Amino acid sequence: DAGITQSPRHKVTETGTPVTLRCHQTENHRYMYWYRQDPGHGLRLIHYSYGVKDTDKGEVSDGYSVSRSKTEDFLLTLESATSSQTSVYFCAISETNLGELFFGEGSRLTVL
Amino acid sequence: SQQGEEDPQALSIQEGENATMNCSYKTSINNLQWYRQNSGRGLVHLILIRSNEREKHSGRLRVTLDTSKKSSSLLITASRAADTASYFCANSGNTPLVFGKGTRLSVIA
Numbered sequence: 001d002a003g004i005t006q007s008p009r010h011k012v013t014e015t016g017t018p019v020t021l022r023c024h025q026t027e028n029h030r031y032m033y034w035y036r037q038d039p040g041h042g043l044r045l046i047h048y049s050y051g052v053k054d055t056d057k058g059e060v061s062d063g064y065s066v067s068r069s070k071t072e073d074f075l076l077t078l079e080s081a082t083s084s085q086t087s088v089y090f091c092a093i094s095e096t097n098l099g100e101l102f103f104g105e106g107s108r109l110t111v112l
Numbered sequence: 113s114q115q116g117e118e119d120p121q122a123l124s125i126q127e128g129e130n131a132t133m134n135c136s137y138k139t140s141i142n143n144l145q146w147y148r149q150n151s152g153r154g155l156v157h158l159i160l161i162r163s164n165e166r167e168k169h170s171g172r173l174r175v176t177l178d179t180s181k182k183s184s185s186l187l188i189t190a191s192r193a194a195d196t197a198s199y200f201c202a203n204s205g206n207t208p209l210v211f212g213k214g215t216r217l218s219v220i221a
Binding site: 040042098 | 204211
């Protein structure tokens with residue numbers, strides 16, 4: 001299995017609080033992604049990174065920011081969590097921008 | 113949205129039968145990929161088919177691609193209870209992978 005670790009795996013928080021999810025990889029892959037998965041919507045891309053300090057927005061980026069200060073870590077931040085951000089968040093990595101993705105086990109976030 | 117669609121949304125079959133899932137996408141692609149997701153787990157890559165390929169096999173999996181119709185199909189032959197999962201197609205063009213909404217497959221022993 002690809003070395004991808006997401007933390008925390010489960011989190012319950014209140015509306016208006018900041019939340020940071022961490023994705024850590026040991027594969028030295030260049031590309032990293034954050035997706036959210038919701039019933040009826042499948043997986044939707046939030047943000048992705050194509051290198052250290054190089055990031056771009058995905059389809060559902062509003063309310064989220066990311067940072068990648070080193071190859072192995074990709075952080076997803078919700079500055080002020082809302083109930084609509086209750087979801088399961090998946091981190092993924094890939095060697096190339098068109099290649100196979102390797103997924104983490106997901107982080108389940110509940111915003112009350 | 114550039115999100116594709118899988119069809120059917122849910123499929124229930126008996127063990128030993130074949131399962132066919134279809135995928136449609138909206139943009140031109142470089143390749144199309146299929147993934148499986150077991151309940152509560154992350155997605156796992158199954159197979160990748162390039163835009164210049166029409167068919168690809170991997171074990172009990174057979175994938176076809178029709179770029180003129182912007183569609184793909186995944187066939188799982190001789191299904192097993194362990195194949196019970198959600199299956200997603202994802203297309204890769206000039207942007208990161210865009211996933212469909214998935215097909216939920218139940219294989220009954």
